[in-house]
Amino acid sequence: MAEVKLTVNGKRVTRHVPDETLLVEFLREELRLTGTHVGCDTSQCGACTVHVDGMAVKSCTMLAASASGSEVTTIEGLANGGLHPMQKAFNDNHGLQCGFCTPGMIMTAVDMVRRYKASGERLDEEAIRHELEGNICRCTGYHNIVKSIQQAAGEM
Amino acid sequence: MNDAVGIGARVKRKEDRRFIIGSGRYTDDIRHDNQAYAAFVRSPHAHAKVVGIDASAAEASEGVVAVLTGRQLVDDKIGNLICGWAITSRDGTPMKMGPWSALATDRVRYVGDAVVAVIADTPALARRAAEKVVVEYEELPAVVSATRALEPGAPQVHDLAPGNLIFDWVIGDEAATDAGLRQAAHVTEMRITNNRLSPNAMEPRSALAVYDPAEGHYTLYTTSQNPHVARLVLSAFYNVAPENKLRVVAPDVGGGFGSKIYIYPEEITCLWASMKTGRSVKWTADRSEAFMTDAHGRDHDTVARMGFDKDGRITGFRVDTVANLGAYMSLFSSCVPTYLYATLLSGQYDIGNIFCNVKAVYTNTVPVDAYRGAGRPEACYVIERMMETAAREMNMNPAELRRRNFITQFPHQTPVIMNYDTGGFGAGLDAALRAADVASFPARKAEAARRGKLRGIGYSCYIEACGIAPSAAVGSLGAGVGLWESAEVRVNPVGTIEVFTGSHSHGQGHETTFAQIIAGRFGLPMENISIIHGDTDRVQFGMGTYGSRSGAVGMSAIVKAMDKVEAKVKKIAAHALEAAEDDIVVEGGAVKVAGTDRQMLWHEVSLAAYTGHNLPAGMEPGLKEDSFYDPVNFTFPAGTYIAEVEVDPDTGVTEVVRFTAADDFGTLINPMIVEGQVHGGIAQGIGQALLENVVYSENGQLMTGSYMDYAMPRADHVPSYTIEHTTTPCPGNPLGIKGCGEAGAIGSPPAVINAITDAIGNNDLQMPATPPVVWAAIRAAARPAAAA
Numbered sequence: 034m035a036e037v038k039l040t041v042n043g044k045r046v047t048r049h050v051p052d053e054t055l056l057v058e059f060l061r062e063e064l065r066l067t068g069t070h071v072g073c074d075t076s077q078c079g080a081c082t083v084h085v086d087g088m089a090v091k092s093c094t095m096l097a098a099s100a101s102g103s104e105v106t107t108i109e110g111l112a113n114g115g116l117h118p119m120q121k122a123f124n125d126n127h128g129l130q131c132g133f134c135t136p137g138m139i140m141t142a143v144d145m146v147r148r149y150k151a152s153g154e155r156l157d158e159e160a161i162r163h164e165l166e167g168n169i170c171r172c173t174g175y176h177n178i179v180k181s182i183q184q185a186a187g188e189m
Numbered sequence: 190m191n192d193a194v195g196i197g198a199r200v201k202r203k204e205d206r207r208f209i210i211g212s213g214r215y216t217d218d219i220r221h222d223n224q225a226y227a228a229f230v231r232s233p234h235a236h237a238k239v240v241g242i243d244a245s246a247a248e249a250s251e252g253v254v255a256v257l258t259g260r261q262l263v264d265d266k267i268g269n270l271i272c273g274w275a276i277t278s279r280d281g282t283p284m285k286m287g288p289w290s291a292l293a294t295d296r297v298r299y300v301g302d303a304v305v306a307v308i309a310d311t312p313a314l315a316r317r318a319a320e321k322v323v324v325e326y327e328e329l330p331a332v333v334s335a336t337r338a339l340e341p342g343a344p345q346v347h348d349l350a351p352g353n354l355i356f357d358w359v360i361g362d363e364a365a366t367d368a369g370l371r372q373a374a375h376v377t378e379m380r381i382t383n384n385r386l387s388p389n390a391m392e393p394r395s396a397l398a399v400y401d402p403a404e405g406h407y408t409l410y411t412t413s414q415n416p417h418v419a420r421l422v423l424s425a426f427y428n429v430a431p432e433n434k435l436r437v438v439a440p441d442v443g444g445g446f447g448s449k450i451y452i453y454p455e456e457i458t459c460l461w462a463s464m465k466t467g468r469s470v471k472w473t474a475d476r477s478e479a480f481m482t483d484a485h486g487r488d489h490d491t492v493a494r495m496g497f498d499k500d501g502r503i504t505g506f507r508v509d510t511v512a513n514l515g516a517y518m519s520l521f522s523s524c525v526p527t528y529l530y531a532t533l534l535s536g537q538y539d540i541g542n543i544f545c546n547v548k549a550v551y552t553n554t555v556p557v558d559a560y561r562g563a564g565r566p567e568a569c570y571v572i573e574r575m576m577e578t579a580a581r582e583m584n585m586n587p588a589e590l591r592r593r594n595f596i597t598q599f600p601h602q603t604p605v606i607m608n609y610d611t612g613g614f615g616a617g618l619d620a621a622l623r624a625a626d627v628a629s630f631p632a633r634k635a636e637a638a639r640r641g642k643l644r645g646i647g648y649s650c651y652i653e654a655c656g657i658a659p660s661a662a663v664g665s666l667g668a669g670v671g672l673w674e675s676a677e678v679r680v681n682p683v684g685t686i687e688v689f690t691g692s693h694s695h696g697q698g699h700e701t702t703f704a705q706i707i708a709g710r711f712g713l714p715m716e717n718i719s720i721i722h723g724d725t726d727r728v729q730f731g732m733g734t735y736g737s738r739s740g741a742v743g744m745s746a747i748v749k750a751m752d753k754v755e756a757k758v759k760k761i762a763a764h765a766l767e768a769a770e771d772d773i774v775v776e777g778g779a780v781k782v783a784g785t786d787r788q789m790l791w792h793e794v795s796l797a798a799y800t801g802h803n804l805p806a807g808m809e810p811g812l813k814e815d816s817f818y819d820p821v822n823f824t825f826p827a828g829t830y831i832a833e834v835e836v837d838p839d840t841g842v843t844e845v846v847r848f849t850a851a852d853d854f855g856t857l858i859n860p861m862i863v864e865g866q867v868h869g870g871i872a873q874g875i876g877q878a879l880l881e882n883v884v885y886s887e888n889g890q891l892m893t894g895s896y897m898d899y900a901m902p903r904a905d906h907v908p909s910y911t912i913e914h915t916t917t918p919c920p921g922n923p924l925g926i927k928g929c930g931e932a933g934a935i936g937s938p939p940a941v942i943n944a945i946t947d948a949i950g951n952n953d954l955q956m957p958a959t960p961p962v963v964w965a966a967i968r969a970a971a972r973p974a975a976a977a
């Protein structure tokens with residue numbers, strides 16, 4: 034068993050879990066934060082994306098134990114009670130259908146916009162599509178996801 | 190009317206909030222007290238005899254609650270999985286349905302076939318114990334290709350289907366069609382394969398079964414597109430629980446695309462196991478299991494011949510198709526390559542003679558059933574590749590060849606059952622040509638050539654049959670169920686409205702669209718209207734969502750129930766306001782005497798209905814109406830898609846650089862949502878054309894079992910799309926809706942492939958057009974020229 038100490042969405046948590054527990058399992062099963070999803074078993078789909086110390090991470094690729102000591106933000110904690118501009122943009126632009134990929138998309142997109150803003154690079158359509166390579170959506174055909182990110186990038 | 194939210198308004202989705210804040214409630218998010226987990230021991234062989242099962246080590250493993258086998262299932266009289274649509278072969282014999290037990294008893298027929306279920310305290314303990322189950326197999330030769338399976342001496346998948354033939358079915362007039370082909374001035378012949386696909390809804394299948402021994406009652410939470418049908422089949426055929434003791438809940442469902450229509454072995458096993466163990470039993474597929482066990486789509490091998498007279502008019506169309514149905518007949522598998530396929534072979538064209546033969550075949554692969562479009566993409570792909578190729582062979586403009594053959598008079602009876610009620614095919618083609626700016630394509634091609642790229646343009650004029658379907662019609666064609674839809678509209682005393690619909694939303698936005706038709710009609714705020722679906726305890730009955738039927742059938746049922754509500758509202762108001770019923774109108778949230786200032790507010794009428802203080806003599810109190818709506822005909826969405834691609838001649842890499850869709854879906858309730866449906870469908874179609882392919886090795890091992898090997902379309906594989914609409918309202922239903930859920934996936938593959946073949950100058954190209962495939966086709970096209 035491993036002791037895992039995390040700050041998740043601003044709250045400190047300590048739990049003892051089997052060594053092999055993945056961060057996504059920890060979030061979903063231990064903390065019951067079920068907004069983070071599991072869409073694959075080969076770290077390809079991005080449905081499980083969360084922020085660890087401010088960076089987008091596929092939480093199915095990380096052991097909870099190796100995240101110990103970190104600050105984790107999940108979709109539930111992205112905008113305490115309100116809506117983050119990215120969340121609002123997804124609603125404004127019909128950027129989601131079944132909603133299953135959506136938390137991962139939003140967490141990836143927030144990280145993407147922050148990185149581009151920090152570096153001063155231009156986040157155009159081509160860059161957005163390229164950056165979304167690690168997130169699969171089967172419903173939207175990506176068109177409105179790209180639009181959503183473009184809108185939020187202008188507002189963040 | 191409330192135009193801001195009514196028919197045609199781009200209302201933002203009500204349901205989005207819970208998804209964007211992470212509060213969606215999918216099956217795997219639900220946890221029940223006392224919950225145990227199932228893991229399945231699956232066949233590693235494509236075909237084998239099960240000689241023995243030794244479960245002793247698994248039973249002794251930590252945390253194990255039970256180890257369950259097919260024998261126990263049979264002892265408990267759990268029924269075999271069935272196919273619900275009977276097809277008759279040309280010789281009059283019924284289709285040959287091989288036995289399919291939820292857990293295999295004596296034989297396994299595909300890699301992933303479930304053999305043993307292990308129930309344990311945690312998923313990890315269940316998996317660990319499952320690995321300790323020793324199944325002794327005696328391997329048998331396997332066959333994966335349908336064409337191969339029909340050859341003499343091929344391995345036999347089911348003893349009761351000699352030669353692996355499930356049915357040999359025909360439609361149309363063979364002699365007349367062959368005569369039409371003989372008289373033709375030109376005949377185009379092609380061999381066309383439709384590649385095998387995995388639906389890949391992003392939420393994997395999941396089930397949570399809860400048994401209440403005190404009541405003998407079961408609850409199944411599951412990823413279903415049609416929970417009532419699941420309950421019906423689970424009780425009537427699988428004998429798991431009687432219908433009145435079984436509640437099926439399909440909560441938020443993360444996409445379906447057909448794959449969540451069917452009842453699979455895992456749901457049956459979880460329900461049964463919950464009774465046997467007294468524990469709630471959950472199972473959630475991982476993606477590998479999804480690839481191995483979710484019903485696949487397509488997998489057709491076709492030879493088509495189309496004849497034309499000297500003016501380019503079609504004289505006959507003959508299609509011979511071999512359809513791979515996999516190892517067992519899934520729930521609707523038989524109707525997909527027959528009544529959802531061959532009946533659409535007339536396309537948008539006036540064709541006097543059509544004949545189609547379909548041989549459905551068993552192989553040692555996962556069962557094949559409906560995947561977005563289901564039969565109609567296969568039909569469209571055959572027709573539209575034939576038209577494009579024929580135009581090139583006859584040196585005609587492909588758009589003009591199509592236009593010359595368009596049906597222009599409606600209703601139109603095709604030779605393959607369908608009666609098209611309305612359409613505007615020329616208008617759709619014109620809209621697409623305009624929006625795609627086809628006129629300046631030559632300039633774009635020249636510009637691309639300067640960059641060393643081969644640019645091509647491809648058309649596809651699709652038609653499909655949706656709104657499935659008139660119950661009597663499908664009954665006469667072999668369906669085991671009626672395909673109506675039900676709705677109940679409950680107006681509460683305070684005037685808020687709950688709509689209980691038998692349709693199920695797993696991404697389609699029903700909570701918004703369905704509310705719009707009520708808000709718009711009665712002039713009520715959207716937030717006062719709730720749409721409830723997906724729970725057999727709350728919704729009386731429903732046939733569910735597939736075949737683009739929720740608009741045309743599901744919403745029609747709501748309209749019928751609304752009509753009854755409105756009639757009662759008018760009677761109550763007429764009585765209270767002492768006016769003639771005919772003078773009452775409902776608008777702007779009020780019930781008014783037309784031409785006067787006398788009125789009651791909507792909630793005053795609903796309250797009056799419930800107080801019962803002042804109702805017309807003999808009227809029952811309350812304000813709740815329901816309806817069962819059975820459509821009069823299929824609906825026929827149609828349109829033209831135009832793809833432009835650029836191919837790198839050195840690598841074969843193809844990029845879809847422009848994609849234009851002009852669809853006629855009849856009335857649009859929420860164009861934003863409709864366009865979203867088209868976007869998603871197009872991406873799936875581009876995926877089929879360029880990337881996706883399920884591959885089995887010769888001996889039946891699944892080679893594309895993860896996202897590392899099965900290429901899903903990602904954001905940088907697809908362009909932004911241009912979407913246009915033309916409208917001929919459907920005359921067959923009250924809102925004039927045709928349906929929009931599948932068009933994108935139906936119309937796009939031939940447009941993309943026609944664009945590539947145009948670019949590379951070789952019509953002989955099969956999907957998926959991956960870089961090596963395209964590269965080889967470029968080389969093949971160059972060869973004769975080099976020799977000359």
Ligand code: FES
Binds near residue numbers: 070075082
């Ligand atoms: S679940 Fe983590 S990438 Fe798919």
Ligand code: FES
Binds near residue numbers: 132134173443444696
């Ligand atoms: S919205 Fe369904 S997978 Fe993206």
